[in-house]
Amino acid sequence: MRLEEEIGMTQFRSPFQKAYLNILFTGNWLEAQVESLIKPFGISPEQYNVLRILRGQQGKPINLYKVQERMLSRMSNATRLVEKLRLKGLVTREICEHNRRKVEIAITQKGLDLLNKLDPLVEEQERALFERLEAADVESLSEVLDKVRGN
Template sequence: MTATAADSSPSELQQELRKRLPFDTFEEEVFLNMWRTFDLLQNDTCKLLDEHGLTSQRYNVLRILRGHGKPGLPAGEIAAQMVTRMPDITRLIDRLETDGLVKRTRSEQDRRCVRITSTPKAAKVLAKLDEPLRTIHEQQMNRLSRTELEQLNAMLVNLRKSNTPSSDAAE
């Protein structure tokens, strides 16, 4: 049996959520604590992205394409590099193309291959977002020391590795 979160006094998260009963397990509390933290941290980022007509997924695609430069990438490769899983990458790319942020180019060597590249409009949007996002992230993390951030990062990597399906490990 796993450890329970029910010691004597309500936990910080239990109080925040106004949860009357303790969590079933400590692992459940940790999971919900990460979820709650992510939700709070993403608010400022989502507001900023929304001001520029982007969602976090659309922003992620544009960042991936910016990182790969001129040759662009096939949609499947973009999907593989997304921070969050995106089952319908084609529809996401369609919306970005409609907004003039990406362009599809069919390969002259292999007409079946379509590469996605970002447009100058996308580059301008990303340039406007770079500094404000950097500031948001610095403000969000400023309560933790560099050592604590490194420890948190290592723990998250370890947790993700231990929960990666075997099909993803081969990618």
């Protein structure tokens, strides 16, 4: 469905406004798709993001600041997210021996097992979301979005 129909707006101030609103609307729509996929597993999209960051560490702990820095939504409260994941047994949280103010986080085997269950579901969802686009269009879309962010 076209943006105009989705948000009930028939005219835009400019093509820039339409593109801006389309990006915001589509971002929220994509997040809702991810949330509906992972909600049955008892985690939020932000918690899923933290788990993926920790898996990328390949067993090496990472401090909370680095987790926050790598998050897709940097406005999230990483401390709260990590604590919820720790209570579920999906991550560990250790105080650094060399610097007592530094907290290091690592994914547990239970967290890795959860991601292994989610991976094929997420990959299937990604393919389904972009099935109407050619591979070149998907690459172009990523390039355009990078340009919007100034990269």
